[in-house]
Amino acid sequence: MNPVKNFIIKFLLAISLCCITFTPAFSQQLKNKEAGKPWEFQVKTFEGKTAFLPHHKGRVAIYVFQAFWCDTWKEVSQGYKTLKNEMNEVPCDFSAVCIDSVMPDETTVKKAMEESDYPIYTDYSGEISNYYKIKSVPTFMVFDKKNRLVFRHEGYPGNKMLKKLLIELNKP
Numbered sequence: 533m534n535p536v537k538n539f540i541i542k543f544l545l546a547i548s549l550c551c552i553t554f555t556p557a558f559s560q561q562l563k564n565k566e567a568g569k570p571w572e573f574q575v576k577t578f579e580g581k582t583a584f585l586p587h588h589k590g591r592v593a594i595y596v597f598q599a600f601w602c603d604t605w606k607e608v609s610q611g612y613k614t615l616k617n618e619m620n621e622v623p624c625d626f627s628a629v630c631i632d633s634v635m636p637d638e639t640t641v642k643k644a645m646e647e648s649d650y651p652i653y654t655d656y657s658g659e660i661s662n663y664y665k666i667k668s669v670p671t672f673m674v675f676d677k678k679n680r681l682v683f684r685h686e687g688y689p690g691n692k693m694l695k696k697l698l699i700e701l702n703k704p
Contacts, residue, residue, distance in 0.1 A: 561632055573660050575629070575653040578641050585653060585660070588625035592701045594694065597629045597661060597671040600644065601638035608670045608688055609647050615691045616650055624698050626650040631661045631669065642676050 573585045585595075596612055598605045609628075616626045626652055630636070634656065635645075644652060655661055664673065667686070674683035674697060683697055 541680050558598065572662075573655075575655065575660070577656065578630075578635075578645060578652055578685045583651070584655065585627070585629075588675070589679060591623055591625050592698055593675045594675055595624040595627050595629055596668060596674075596700065597655075597664075597666045597673070599630060599669045600630060600640050602669050604670060605644070606647075609644065611688060611691060613647070613649060615694055618680050618691065618695065619698055622698055622702050624702070628652045629655050629660060631658070631666060633656045633658065674698070674701070 575583055576584055577583060596607055597606060612626065612628070616624075619626075628648065630644075630652055633655075635641070635654070660666075664671075664681075664684075670686075670688060672683070672685045672689055672693075672694070673681060676682045682701065
């Protein structure tokens with residue numbers, strides 16, 4: 533092999549290994565994922581409060597990953613809020629994760645906060661969306677009581693199907 537080509541390949545490989553090595557949070561998440569352990573991420577709410585996801589240990593949880601640059605968030609938010617209200621008797625945690633790379637404008641944030649009755653977390657770094665390979669919005673993910681991902685769907689799967697799944701996961 534050409535020595536220059538060989539050097540370039542080794543150099544690029546070393547740089548990519550350094551990037552993974554020097555991001556301890558992401559590196560730890562990869563180790564946890566490979567070991568089948570639950571994930572945990574530090575996130576912020578739109579109000580600037582720090583939280584750790586998942587915050588639902590011991591409960592079924594549903595997350596919708598959305599982006600405010602995509603107008604579908606308004607429709608998804610309404611359907612998601614309706615689902616949450618219909619599931620009052622079933623112990624589930626509802627949350628949204630905003631995967632925009634920058635903070636949406638203030639008007640959008642206010643509207644989102646007014647229209648939702650569930651927490652909205654931010655993933656400006658892309659750490660969570662990269663970890664779960666979120667490629668389209670909305671993406672729905674449901675976790676069981678042991679914090680295992682049991683359902684993932686790109687697009688809105690419909691409240692009827694989600695209701696059935698959440699009730700089933702809450703059976704003793």
